[in-house]
Amino acid sequence: MTGGKTVAIIGGGPVGLAAAAHVLERGLEPIVLEAGDNVGHAMRQWSHVQLFSPWEYNMDKAATRLLATSGWNSPEPGQYPTGAEMVERYLEPLAAHAALEPHIRTSSRVTGISRAGFDKLKTRGREAAPFEIRYQNGQGPKLLKADAVIDASGTWHSPNPAGANGLPAIGEKNAADRIAYGMPDVLGSDRARYAGKIVAVLGSGHSAIGTLTDLAKLAEQAPGTRPVWLLRGSDPAKAFGGGANDKLVARGELGAAFAALVTAGRIKLESGFRVSHVIADGPRLIVGAVSACSARQAVVDELIVATGFRPELDFVRELRIQLDPAIECPLALAPLIDPNEHSCGTVRPHGARELAQDEPGFYFAGMKSYGRAPTFLMLTGYEQVRSIAADIAGDRAAAERVELVLPETGVCSRSLAPDASNCCGGPALSDVDACCVADEKAKQQGKTGCGCASNRE
Template sequence: MNASTEALPVVVIGAGPIGLAAAARLIERDVQPLVLEAGPSAATAVRSWSHVRLFSPWAEVVDPAAEKLLAPNGWVSPDGATYPSGADWAELYLQPLADILGDTVRYNAAVTGVSRTGRDRIVDADRDTQPFVIHLVDADGAEERIHARAVIDASGTFSTPSPAGGSGLPALGEKAAADRISYRIPNLKDPAVRARYAGKRTAVIGTGASAFTALAYLADLAKAADGTGTHATWILRRGISGSTFGGGEADQLPARGALGLAAKAAVDDGYADAVTGFRTGAFERDSDGGLILVGEDGHRLDPVDEVIVLTGLRPDLTFLNELRLGLDERLQAPTALAPLIDPNQHSCGTVYPHGVGELSHPEKDLYLVGMKSYGRAPTFLAMTGHEQVRSIAAHLAGDQEAAERVELTLPQTGVCGGAGIFDQPATAEPAGGGCCAAPTTVGIGASAFSGGC
């Protein structure tokens, strides 16, 4: 890399929890960041699930370098033992951090492409010495091109939820039924949203913490005066065993364990029925306008009024198409990281802390961090992301010893062990690792935005 390239900023894509932590870590190392955020404020994705409480406490979702930036400006850290909601996280920590960073953060700057200056993905000659070129579009549609010495993609996966179809593709009729399908945990405190589900039959597809939260929310609605007749049908692609509901009281993240217990109570108390071994193949409408879910095997369920699909998230890699990524063919996570997080092999609590070594790609100085680094794998922790960007910032500052050093101990869940359940037949019960049973809706902090993080 030449001297002129060294003088360029490190571009961080996304002003969410891990993107802002990356900026703080770079500043700590006297490396200039430039954060590009597609939304109008910090933590745009977090704000969209502001009604959901994290299942990691404040002490685990504030980056230490970020706290050092905030403290001299009068910021007071919330009680570390309490659990923030998404709104709390955004308003009490992430936006104040972005405000301190000032012009380092640019809003309404949607990245549409990243490449090497004068080099498409085919060209080898002097590739590593060329700066990155980032194309972006502002809120008015105006295009811009900027250059960077390195790129840290912390854009997350929240914008690309997985479909209901059991094959990983949208089920037949899924797009046509979009008016009755949501891919988010409903905010039942919003009167319009509450009216959408009150007294209705709702199918919840998914087996992660987000699905647990949706089931618990719908059960609470059914108990309320305005929720009479509310009922959920919980659709699982596999069977139910003792580990399906996660770690329960054995989980070292107690709030995460409580989510599974709440979902179990919803079923036990009759507010939800469980349908196991069902892989959605199609959506059809009945004569009354209800939705009928049809399995890939032709099995048809009773009509429902609404469907909530919480089958995981996947990374948007389209704007990185001119770069040379080294991704696992299954998880779409960095090749060296994938074996550490593969739910076919690992439970939630056995992921080893990792940094620049596991996050590097054939494209030098390009890093996918945060939830995006996990590809389609679930159970990402905010603390994991903080460690990722600490290591990368040290590497970019030339401190390789610090970059390779592990400075994180992760909480484990008490019931996960050995193999996951992804190698089990559709009708089989999980072999273990129940807390990793399926991709969750979002996972910054601990797993999903369901009590995520």
């Protein structure tokens, strides 16, 4: 493709707007379709949350080059923004830039994508046909044709359910008024809902431990507030992260502080709790976990489900796409991000080659490209769309080139060493050169380590 081609970008979040900036630099025309009333709609839902990475890891280079032409005041690179600050100081000025603003359509929810005149089955002449994007806004159904499509719509509005089998727990939908998903603002706008209540949080990721940490703070202010951690797995230490060895310092600090709260008994732990049903019993919720060997329950007032997200794929079903059957991400990306296999370290930077589909000109990008995997970093998405824009413009050399070096995470999902089941054990307690407890103990015994850090991808 050459200059003058139209690129439809689904999603007006950080990665979607970065894609638009890169497309503009390539002399192509972006059209951003954002389902929300404003750019950064999903990020506004967790505006109270501080990001684990500082500003320098959360701004795209093409976007900052564009902003610099308008006299924009760049934030201090080492400071940690909240979701609200990301929107106010970065996304809104970017969307308001004279070069980009005419290309953004808010309140425009995409409902379907196909090739003009071609259903999924028809092949001959398919590649030459433009994409046809249907979307809905306040004026009714609309139609847009484009030469390429970048789906950066994210996963925020498709949270995973409470059920341990990937399906909604029995009764989950009927108890929806007492269940929240993601990371509610328990110390701010949602305080009245949770103060003085028994609140269970299901999950083991950073959203779960961040919410539980905030609930522990709320318990200091509002007597009767009792946080309960429902953990599907049996080892809580895996949720504590890399501690002082995490190159994203704020994330390491959160894990260490959370571990201290659990150890002190300020957060009640229910491990091995695989939710099967949720029953409303008067003013209380009975959250049950049934297995072949036992039946358990937690009686609470509120349930927060922080079990991650999954991509919404219905509107791309008329396109020829291939996804990993487990992770629901592009096939070439799956081995790089699989949380079942990924070891300590970072995901290798990747771009158009890993994200391209059998439908030429269509790409997933951003959080949605990761499917159900939870390890996405903003910089990764920016590198994706830089490469994709180059690929769409026909600059293969730039599309293949890697222009990103990511910080090491210091977090071990699973070591590939033979003793993987005993690896990590949480962050190292004192040895700053050790990546986990097991590594620290091995080095204290005169060994080279547990092998965890050497198995980085």
